[in-house]
Amino acid sequence: MLKKLSCFCWFLLSQLLLAALVCSKDHGNPANDIVNLINDNRTSHKLSILNDSPGLGCMALQYAELCKTNCTANNTIDCKPSEDDFTEIFAPNCGVELPTFGTITGRIVGCQSKYLEPPLAFSHVLAKDKKAVSVLQNKSHWEVGVGMVGVHKGPFFWCVLFSSGRTNSTFVLENRGLGIKQKKGCYSGSSLPCSSGLKLAPYPSNVMIMSLLVYQLQQLYSNVFLAM
Numbered sequence: 001m002l003k004k005l006s007c008f009c010w011f012l013l014s015q016l017l018l019a020a021l022v023c024s025k026d027h028g029n030p031a032n033d034i035v036n037l038i039n040d041n042r043t044s045h046k047l048s049i050l051n052d053s054p055g056l057g058c059m060a061l062q063y064a065e066l067c068k069t070n071c072t073a074n075n076t077i078d079c080k081p082s083e084d085d086f087t088e089i090f091a092p093n094c095g096v097e098l099p100t101f102g103t104i105t106g107r108i109v110g111c112q113s114k115y116l117e118p119p120l121a122f123s124h125v126l127a128k129d130k131k132a133v134s135v136l137q138n139k140s141h142w143e144v145g146v147g148m149v150g151v152h153k154g155p156f157f158w159c160v161l162f163s164s165g166r167t168n169s170t171f172v173l174e175n176r177g178l179g180i181k182q183k184k185g186c187y188s189g190s191s192l193p194c195s196s197g198l199k200l201a202p203y204p205s206n207v208m209i210m211s212l213l214v215y216q217l218q219q220l221y222s223n224v225f226l227a228m
């Protein structure tokens with residue numbers, strides 16, 4: 001019986017370790033990882049590093065949010081937001097101060113039937129063809145923002161916006177840089193982790209893991225009592 005118990009304990013311990021691992025993986029913001037991948041690629045081609053702009057990132061998230069359901073079966077996008085959408089929908093939704101709205105010098109959008117880790121999203125979705133790479137490596141850009149959001153059990157959408165704003169004085173977020181809190185997805189330049197909508201896609205939720213643990217504990221107890 002002791003043997004059986006210790007065996008269960010090992011099982012429980014391994015489950016706890018797994019839970020800890022999953023939890024620790026949740027804290028990142030993959031939109032920031034994509035900005036780093038863009039800048040690594042630019043510096044290795046002797047281009048300037050782009051300033052990570054949270055205001056631009058949040059607008060990229062709005063773009064993704066508007067277009068996320070327009071991902072076709074072959075991962076192409078049928079979505080054309082107008083210029084007015086930027087100033088009339090995207091900026092107000094983020095709390096971007098309109099007088100600081102700068103010039104957008106490029107955009108790259110991509111979608112995929114499921115979430116991809118940042119390096120794969122970069123190479124397979126965003127920098128996947130010559131046209132996208134030339135946008136990515138354009139000398140006119142000084143700032144970048146990345147937004148991403150998924151549809152529950154549906155496609156995942158990425159958007160990268162570039163701007164020629166040279167200082168941190170473009171796309172300024174109200175409320176001393178905090179802007180308006182977003183409910184879904186995530187964007188670069190923000191210290192906030194991705195919302196649950198995104199976390200649920202790649203990793204099982206903590207609630208699920210906790211209930212699994214409780215279930216296993218119950219099993220352990222009933223087994224111990226049966227053995228006695």
Ligand SMILES: *[C@@H]1O[C@H](CO)[C@@H](O)[C@H](O)[C@H]1NC(C)=O
Pocket residue numbers: 041044045122123127128133
């Ligand atoms: C930059 O990205 C492009 C597109 O993925 C790739 O072809 C190129 O090799 C990358 N450059 C470096 C130095 O990694």
Ligand SMILES: *[C@@H]1O[C@H](CO)[C@@H](O)[C@H](O)[C@H]1NC(C)=O
Pocket residue numbers: 072073074076
């Ligand atoms: C992808 O699908 C759209 C319509 O759903 C079609 O117009 C387009 O030609 C397809 N593209 C490729 C590369 O197959």
Ligand SMILES: *[C@@H]1O[C@H](CO)[C@@H](O)[C@H](O)[C@H]1NC(C)=O
Pocket residue numbers: 066067069070078079080081
């Ligand atoms: C998304 O697709 C629908 C249906 O094809 C279309 O009516 C709509 O205009 C598209 N959205 C945008 C923002 O282009």
Ligand SMILES: *[C@@H]1O[C@H](CO)[C@@H](O)[C@H](O)[C@H]1NC(C)=O
Pocket residue numbers: 104105106134135138139140
């Ligand atoms: C770089 O971006 C600017 C502004 O959008 C554009 O006018 C120019 O044609 C682009 N250059 C290349 C090489 O794509």
Ligand SMILES: *[C@@H]1O[C@H](CO)[C@@H](O)[C@H](O)[C@H]1NC(C)=O
Pocket residue numbers: 051166167168
């Ligand atoms: C913009 O802000 C970032 C982070 O606060 C800082 O590292 C960077 O030096 C600033 N750039 C300029 C041009 O002020």
